[in-house]
Amino acid sequence: MATIRIPPVLRPSVGGEREVSADGSNVGEVLRALVEQYPDTSSQLFGADGDLNRFVNVYLNDEDVRVLDGLDTTVGGTDELVILPAMAGGR
């Protein structure tokens, strides 16, 4: 079961938890399992087309899954998914 780290902006939708666990063999399955547990996260994580909301970054451990295989990226039982909002950087 993978661990999912929840950013502050999403915590109200998961009962205030900082971390939750969910099953799945790839990123899409794990996030769908999260949505089943906490339906309020659905509209924030996914767009109407079923893809990740463009302002949501999901990392497998520390690597952005969009640059890996997206929602099809394989997830192991000891992996951690980190959800972060897209923030402007740069100076």
Added chain:
Amino acid sequence: MSVPPLQNKPCGGRYGDIVEAIGNTPLIELKRLSPKPGVRIWAKMESFNPTGSVKDRVAKALIEDAEAKGAIGPHTTILEPTSGNTGIALAMICSRKGYKLKVVMPDNVTQERTQLLKMYGAEIVYSPGNLGSNGAVAMAEEMAAANPEYYMPYQYGNPANPLAHYNGTAVEILDELDGQVDAFVAGLGTGGTLMGHARRFKEELGDRVTIVAAEPMQGEPVQGLRSLDDGYIPPIIDLSLLDRKIFVTNRDAVVWTRKLLDEEGLFVGVSSGAIARIAVRIASEMDEGNVVFIVCDDGWKYLSSGVYTLPVDEVANLDSTVWW
């Protein structure tokens, strides 16, 4: 290849004024950080630019682009959201060229940045620190929309930003390494550094080169968004040009900033520590080749934060400071 050749190597060139002296920075090998003999790690020292950061190249390109388009004149006020380095670079160039400058900056950046901006004559407008750079961008956009006397170069969306690297920094690196670049690591902020280098390197080298983005894992106090729809993606970023995108915590960034100082004698800013960490990781996954990473700025602007002198856990506001 538009970079003029140096006239008096190895002195770094002869220039008519400080603005012309931007660029042609050294490339330094970091032998102690290399995890294996066949892999060489190179630091492109953008900290050697006149105001101490890579943003000198960007600011010069933004202003020259505006001049070429006829978008600015003696009565224009240039307005830009920035958390420091772009503002400082713009301030130096604007002071040389006689333009007024106003920068919008989060109120939780280090005090040296404020001092440098004022020293170069810029006016500062503060945005809420808990909204990070997103807040500065939003505030600057509102100000620009409300006042036609403002010209906003907008580093996040202006093609002149990546072109400064496509036509400058990337060409210098290819020249210094005779085109032998196997991995390139830079910080992901506006996206300008990564996009400009990625386009040049992919054009010249194809898939032999791996393009890696190191990005800050914004501390929770900086993630002050009301909803995910308040998120922001700089328009110049094209993720398809990246092969890897890896986040670095502020803590790791500080640890590696110290490591660069202790092991290689490089006194650089916190984002460069983060980028070095990823460069070493990429190097450890290779058997041979050249890994180049960008040193974005020098360490002077961070002295007051204690990152070079205090134990990491005693650095104040580690998670709530915008380090890059």
